[in-house]
Amino acid sequence: MMQQEETYFFRIEQLTVGYQNVPVVRNVDVSLAQGEILTLIGGNGAGKSTILKSIMGQLKPLAGVVCLEENSIHEMAAAKRAQDMAVVLTDRVKGDYMTCEDVVSMGRYPYTGTLGILSPADKEKVRQTMELVGIAALADKDFSTLSDGQKQLTMLARALCQEPKLMILDEPTSYLDMRYKLELLTILQRMAREEKLMVIMSLHELELAQRVSDRIMCIKDGKVERLGTAEDIFQGNYIAELYDLRTGSYDGAECRPELPKAEGEPKVFVIAGGGSGAPVYRRLQRQGIPFATGILQKNDMDYPVAEKLAARVVCVEAFAEIDESAVQEALAVMNSCERVICAVDRFGTQNQANRRLLDGAKEKR
Amino acid sequence: MLGFMGLLGALVVLFAANLCMGSVEIPVKQVWQILRGAGGNGSLPEGGIAISEASYAIIWQIRLPRTIAAALLGGALALSGYLLQTFFQNPIAGPFVLGISSGAKLAVALTLVGILQMGLRSSSFLLIAAAFAGALFSMFFVLLFSRKVYQSAMLIVSGVMIGYICSAVTDFVVTFADDSNIVNLHNWSLGSFSGITWDNVKVIAVLVLITFICIIFLSKPIAACQLGETYAASIGVNLRLFRTALVFLASLLAAAVTAFAGPISFVGIAVPQLIRSMFRTTKPLIMIPACFLGGAVFCLFSDLIARTVFAPVELSISSVTALFGAPVVIWVMMHRRKTA
Numbered sequence: 019m020m021q022q023e024e025t026y027f028f029r030i031e032q033l034t035v036g037y038q039n040v041p042v043v044r045n046v047d048v049s050l051a052q053g054e055i056l057t058l059i060g061g062n063g064a065g066k067s068t069i070l071k072s073i074m075g076q077l078k079p080l081a082g083v084v085c086l087e088e089n090s091i092h093e094m095a096a097a098k099r100a101q102d103m104a105v106v107l108t109d110r111v112k113g114d115y116m117t118c119e120d121v122v123s124m125g126r127y128p129y130t131g132t133l134g135i136l137s138p139a140d141k142e143k144v145r146q147t148m149e150l151v152g153i154a155a156l157a158d159k160d161f162s163t164l165s166d167g168q169k170q171l172t173m174l175a176r177a178l179c180q181e182p183k184l185m186i187l188d189e190p191t192s193y194l195d196m197r198y199k200l201e202l203l204t205i206l207q208r209m210a211r212e213e214k215l216m217v218i219m220s221l222h223e224l225e226l227a228q229r230v231s232d233r234i235m236c237i238k239d240g241k242v243e244r245l246g247t248a249e250d251i252f253q254g255n256y257i258a259e260l261y262d263l264r265t266g267s268y269d270g271a272e273c274r275p276e277l278p279k280a281e282g283e284p285k286v287f288v289i290a291g292g293g294s295g296a297p298v299y300r301r302l303q304r305q306g307i308p309f310a311t312g313i314l315q316k317n318d319m320d321y322p323v324a325e326k327l328a329a330r331v332v333c334v335e336a337f338a339e340i341d342e343s344a345v346q347e348a349l350a351v352m353n354s355c356e357r358v359i360c361a362v363d364r365f366g367t368q369n370q371a372n373r374r375l376l377d378g379a380k381e382k383r
Numbered sequence: 384m385l386g387f388m389g390l391l392g393a394l395v396v397l398f399a400a401n402l403c404m405g406s407v408e409i410p411v412k413q414v415w416q417i418l419r420g421a422g423g424n425g426s427l428p429e430g431g432i433a434i435s436e437a438s439y440a441i442i443w444q445i446r447l448p449r450t451i452a453a454a455l456l457g458g459a460l461a462l463s464g465y466l467l468q469t470f471f472q473n474p475i476a477g478p479f480v481l482g483i484s485s486g487a488k489l490a491v492a493l494t495l496v497g498i499l500q501m502g503l504r505s506s507s508f509l510l511i512a513a514a515f516a517g518a519l520f521s522m523f524f525v526l527l528f529s530r531k532v533y534q535s536a537m538l539i540v541s542g543v544m545i546g547y548i549c550s551a552v553t554d555f556v557v558t559f560a561d562d563s564n565i566v567n568l569h570n571w572s573l574g575s576f577s578g579i580t581w582d583n584v585k586v587i588a589v590l591v592l593i594t595f596i597c598i599i600f601l602s603k604p605i606a607a608c609q610l611g612e613t614y615a616a617s618i619g620v621n622l623r624l625f626r627t628a629l630v631f632l633a634s635l636l637a638a639a640v641t642a643f644a645g646p647i648s649f650v651g652i653a654v655p656q657l658i659r660s661m662f663r664t665t666k667p668l669i670m671i672p673a674c675f676l677g678g679a680v681f682c683l684f685s686d687l688i689a690r691t692v693f694a695p696v697e698l699s700i701s702s703v704t705a706l707f708g709a710p711v712v713i714w715v716m717m718h719r720r721k722t723a
Contacts, residue, residue, distance in 0.1 A: 074617060075616075076613060076616055076617075096616070096619045096620065096621050097619040098619075099619065100617065100618045100619030101619075103617075104617065104618075105613070105614065105617035107613060107614070109611060109613065111610050111611060111614070112611075113609060113610060114609075114659075114665055115659065115663050115664050115665045116609060116665060120666075121610065124606070124607060124609075124610060124614070124618060125618065127603070127606075127607055127618040127619060127620075128618055128619045130603070132600060132603065133599070133600070133602060133603060133668065134602065134603030134606055134607075134668075135668075176610075180618065
C-alpha cells in the first residue's frame with residue numbers, strides 16, 4: 019500500500035472549482051501516477067474547462083488542494099510551476115510575425131534569464147522538440163500561415179519544450195482533422211510512455227478518449243459521476259446517460275453514435291449477420307423506412323446496430339443454436355413485411371436458419 | 384540591422400534639418416560651428432565667418448532643446464503606444480485614442496490655471512505629476528470599460544469618448560481662465576514642442592531614459608504575451624505585476640509628453656505599426672528600441688513640417704502627426720479585416 023502511494027506524483031483532493039464563489043464542480047478527487055493519461059469527458063458546460071483552469075492555476079479553487087510531488091500548485095511560484103506544468107488550449111493563437119520556431123521557443127521562458135535570451139542549450143532543446151513533434155520542416159515558416167493542425171502541433175512542441183512533468187490540455191483536438199488528431203495524441207502517448215509525462219486533458223472525441231486514456235473522469239451535474247478505466251466507462255449504455263442523449267443512441271463499447279431509428283410497423287425484412295446488415299440498416303434509417311431483421315445471435319456484430327436501428331430484431335442468445343421457434347417467429351415477421359432484403363452473400367453451416375428464411379421469401383414470390 | 388541603420392540615418396538627417404531650418408535660415412556650416420562652441424560670448428569663429436548673437440541664441444536656446452525634446456518625447460509616445468497595444472492585445476490602442484493624453488492634458492490645464500491664479504511658478508515636476516495623475520485617471524476609466532466591453536473596437540470608442548470629455552473640460556478651463564498668461568496655455572493645449580527649455584530637456588531625458596530601461600527589462604514578459612495571456616501565465620508570467628507595470632509605464636510616458644508638449648495624436652498607434660511591418664517582427668528586444676527611434680524620427684519630421692511649411696506661422700504638432708498617422712491606422716484596420 020505504502021509503495022503504491024509513493025508512485026502517485028500528482029493528486030487532487032476535495033477540489034471544488036467555480037467562478038466568484040459559485041461552485042461549478044464539487045469534490046474532485048484523483049491521483050495520477052507518472053506516465054498516466056487522464057481524460058475528462060462530459061457535456062458542454064459540465065465544467066471540464068473549469069476543472070482544468072483550476073488545475074493549471076489560472077482559476078483559484080474554491081476549496082481543496084492540487085499537489086504535484088507534495089507541493090501545492092497554487093502556492094508555487096509562477097516560474098517554478100511553469101517548469102513542472104505546461105498547457106495547451108483550444109484557443110486559436112495569432113502570433114503575427116512569429117515563426118513556428120519563435121513560438122516553440124516560448125516554451126523555454128521558465129528557463130531563460132532576465133531578458134529572455136535563449137542559450138545554445140535552449141536552442142538545441144527547441145530543435146529536438148520540433149524534431150520529435152515532426153514540425154522541424156516548418157521552423158522558419160510564418161506561424162500565422164500554418165494550418166490549424168500545424169499550429170496546434172507547434173503549441174504542443176512549445177509546451178513540451180517546458181520539460182513539464184504534467185501537461186494540461188483543454189480540448190486540444192478541436193478544429194483538427196483526423197490526421198492531426200491522431201498525431202497529437204500519438205505524441206502524448208509516446209511522451210507518457212517514454213518520459214513518464216502525466217497528461218490531463220478534456221476531449222469531445224469519445225472514440226479517441228477511449229483509445230488513449232488510462233483513466234477517464236466523467237463530469238456531470240456538478241460532480242465527478244464516474245472515474246475509471248476506459249473499459250469501465252464505455253460499458254453498456256452509460257455514455258448515453260452521461261450526455262443525456264435525447265435523440266439517437268450511442269454504442270459505448272464501439273464508440274458508435276446512431277441517429278434515431280425509423281418508428282412504425284416494419285416494412286422491410288433484412289436477412290443479416292456477420293456485419294453484412296449494418297450498412298443496410300443505416301441506409302434504411304436514412305430513407306426513414308422502419309424494418310425488421312434477423313435471425314441474429316446476440317454476439318453477432320450486426321446485433322448492436324440492429325438493436326439501435328431496427329423496429330424489430332429476431333434474435334437468440336449469444337453462441338446459441340438458432341432454434342425452430344426463432345425461425346417461425348422470423349418467418350411470421352417477414353411475411354408481414356412488404357419486401358425482404360438478403361444482406362448475407364453466403365450461407366454456411368452456422369446460418370442454415372437464415373437460408374430457410376431466404377427460401378421462404380422466394381417461395382412466397 | 385538594416386532597419387536600425389535606416390532609422391538612425393533618418394534621425395541624424397532630421398535632427399540636422401531641424402537645427403538648420405526655420406523662420407531664420409542658418410547655414411549648416413554655421414550651425415556646426417555654433418555647436419562646436421563658436422560665437423556666443425564674442426569669441427571669433429575659426430573659419431572666419433561672423434556668427435551673430437541671434438543665430439547663436441536661436442540654435443542654443445531655441446532649436447537645440449526643442450529638437451532634443453521632440454526626439455525624446457516622440458520616442459516616449461511610440462513606446463507608450465507599444466505598451467498599450469501589448470496591454471490590450473489590440474493593434475489600434477494608443478495613449479491618444481484611449482483618452483490617456485487628454486486626461487493628462489486636463490490635469491495639467493487645471494494645475495496650471497490653479498497655479499497662475501495663485502501667482503506661483505510652475506515646475507517641471509509638478510506638471511509631470513499632474514499629467515501622470517490625469518493619465519492614470521483616464522486609464523482607470525478605460526480599464527473599467529475594458530472589463531465591460533469585449534470588442535476591441537468598442538474599447539477604442541470608449542477611449543475616444545473619454546478623450547472628448549477631457550478635451551471639452553480643458554477647453555472650458557482654458558476659455559474662462561481669462562488671464563493673459565493663459566495664451567500660452569491655449570497653444571500648449573493644441574500640442575506644440577515650442578518653448579521647451581534646457582531644464583525641461585534634462586527632466587525629460589532622465590525620465591525617458593529610466594522608463595526606457597524599465598521597459599527593456601519587461602521585454603521577456605512582453606514576448607510571452609504575444610501568444611495571449613493564458614499561455615503567458617502558463618509559462619510563468621506574473622500577470623498582475625506585469626499588467627500593473629505596463630499601465631504605469633505607459634501612463635508615465637504619455638504624461639511626460641503631455642506635460643511638456645500637450646496632446647500629440649497618432650504617434651502612439653502609428654509608429655509601432657509601421658515599425659512592426661518594417662522589421663517584420665514582434666520581438667520586444669527589437670521592437671522597443673526600434674519604436675523609440677521610429678517615434679523620434681516621426682516627431683522630428685512632423686515638427687519640422689509644423690515649423691517650416693507655413694513659417695513664420697506654426698502649425699499644431701497634432702495636426703501634422705494626424706495627417707501622417709491617421710492613414711496608417713486606417714491601413715492597419717483594413718489589413719486586419721483581410722487577415723481575420
